[in-house]
Amino acid sequence: MKLPAKACHARTAGLGDMTMESADRRYGRTSRRPDGASPARHGVTRRGLLLATAALLVTTSGVNARVVTKVLPWKPNDAYPVAPVVPGGYLFFTASEAAVVEAFVDRLIPADDLGPGAKEAGVTTFIDRQLTGPYGGHDWLYMAGPFSENPLPSQGLQSELTPRQQYRMGIAALEAYCKATFNRGFAELAAADQDKLIAGLEKGAVQLPNFSSKTLFTAIYNNAIEGFFADPIYGGNRDMIGWKLVGFPGVRYDFRDVIDRPNQAYTLPPVSLQGRPAWGER
């Protein structure tokens, strides 16, 4: 017997109605083949459940539509959280790539009188973990060809390269450029030289071997801003450094008190999806 639960989507329907039979809830009455006998038509009964189960027995190719009828299919405490990033090591970058990225973001958002910068915020870890996920492969984007050689600027992203490829190829090109020009890697350059080079990449004035300098700059720049200001659950913005810099209180989700006191400074510390360090481990 093929259990319906196995054939359901990952989000197996749970039922909110606590008076429902437990077996009914377990089997996820809300997922079934559209041509199957509908338990809904027979009310919430054992008989309805048996009919639904029978329908699933005779059709074995899988349940691929979710059917909702009679009740909203959520259950208490159901949520779809993101997996918190656990810092330590790199999953995508090699050690030398990570060193380049770390040096790069350290110049984009440096530690200074105003406080820590991107490096201290864990931005390199943030980027590394983002690259291993759907973002890194442009998994959700339209990546079918043909790819145009001459897109209009108004047509936006038209590159075949995924962020993973941009980083891998772009960093290699940057390192090749630095070795040829300065006889050492980017991370070993003096800060002033790094700044000059980054400005050249941004403007497209520096030509990297076989790689668009603007593409590399834009990738690191956008991801650095994201990593500095995104919720710390993604591995960057450590200790809510970015939020403290500007005074963003995070995910408190209730600012009725602030609306009632216009033009007054907000003084409470920020809170992230995982709370605050003072609240201890979650």
Added chain:
Amino acid sequence: MARRLPRKDVVIVGLGWTGSILAYELARTGLDVVALERGPWRDTASDFNIGTAPDELRYAVRHDIFLRPKQETLTMRNNPSQTALPIRKWGSFLPGNGVGGAGLHWNGQTWRFLPDDFRIRSHMIERYGQGILPEGNQIQDWPVSYDELEPHYDRFEQVAGISGKAGNIKGKIQPGGNPFEGARERDYPTPPLKQGYAQSLFTKAATEMGLHPFPRPSANISMAYTNPYGCSMAPCTYCGFCEWFGCANYSKSSPQTCVLPALVREPTFEARTDCEVTKINLSGDGKTATGVTYVDASGEEWEQPGDLVLVCAFSLFNVRLLLLSGIGKPYDPASGKGVVGRNYAYQTGSGALGFFNDAKFNPFAAAGSLGVALDDYNSDNFDHGPHGFVGGASITSAHTNGRPIRYHPTPPGTPTWGSAWKKAVKDNYQRVTNVGAQGSVMSYRNNYLDLDPTYKDPLGRPLMRMTFDYQPNEQKMANWMAERCQEIVKAMGASSTKLNRLGVPWSVVPYQTTHNTGGAVMGNDPNTSVLNRYLQSWDVSNVFVMGASAFPQNAGYNPTGTVGALTYWSLEAILKYLKSPGALVSR
């Protein structure tokens, strides 16, 4: 080969605002209703749990709840001489996906269009003469008047619990409301939201300038409310995670908060999610829809027969489904003939940022439709004679959020990175506010939608091609509006300002607005419209098409209020149709 399912009375394509309202109202009469939704089911309690909902990266940057371009996108170009390329990553607009549709992630600004907007062509010619109309325009009057829609606007506002202040009740101007609005039967169901510091400066400055500011109508509601469907909402907490997010507080009107709890209890209603309708099937003579074909998540194909097909997807995808189904003649800009895809329009955005020496705007204490607006420069509320453009804009002071990945304004001339950038970001986060103009876009011969000759979706069907640019009329209007915004923000006390003109050519890269309109417009003439005045297809009388795709051109407002009103307007006609099927207007 598609497998055939048992017949239903009503097949609804897409379960957002329009689909859920129609499903509920029709299931309530005892009809067998199935809604087919290509995205997932979404519930407030689980999908927008308060412990996961306020996540800027996930929703506003990575677009977790939106339609994934991989599943469907469009190709775009600015004019017919160019080669369209796919929008690989959403930018300028951001279509929703799943149950709730765009009604889930919207800001919640819920406007009524002005009486003049519905007869803009006739009105402009009467007041200014033919010469005022821009070159290449295809502006046309709506086939329905404000007065006809008024009770339906009211019904949508009651269902959505909209918070606002009436400006005109039965012809009597109400202090504190919008004096330009059309006459309403009664006030909004809930009072306006509270406003922030910037809005108090704006109100004072605008009033002193002789303008007429008022709190904009909001679907982030100000107090607990139970709607006519028995669905309950809670007061907005100004959390600042509204547009692009689902609301964890049940404070933002959406199908989830306002309709679905009542709808799912209807015993004759059923929703199937992860089911993409690929085609509306037609009888041999092409005059009757027999149902739809859809593909489930495994790629398996099903045929769902039905007596009535209601097309309730996002405006752009309504148009594509008509094109793919062969309902209505596709529009050809060269000959000017055909109707499906004709009169695609959009929205302008312009304005001015104000930098203040000493202010704490607390931009994070916000809501998607918090804000004070004025309509002195909208529609034809001002003399267009000296300006030589058609259309107008609502001008607003608003903070919708202070989420820092996207919101960290810096003054012009600030470096883009380094310590100087960091200092500017820190110094300006609290001291910047915007006055913005959201303007109308007229319809033109060369702004249109059709099927792309090259690019396909994963099911092998052609993507839709969007050909669009801001025409000189819209550029002139939006840039004039930006100057008005700058005057106001200066009067508010800004020490310096940054003028934001309309970006041309129109680009898919920066986010602008998801107010895509037209392509399946309503009208009185079947040669220039896809739908009659009841949103019924001229060609296939058991197909009705909801949504902003029916707008003949776009007004200077967010579209959802009018989309809601049209839905109830059409519902009345559908109920009539069900008693005596056939064309409600003869060709």
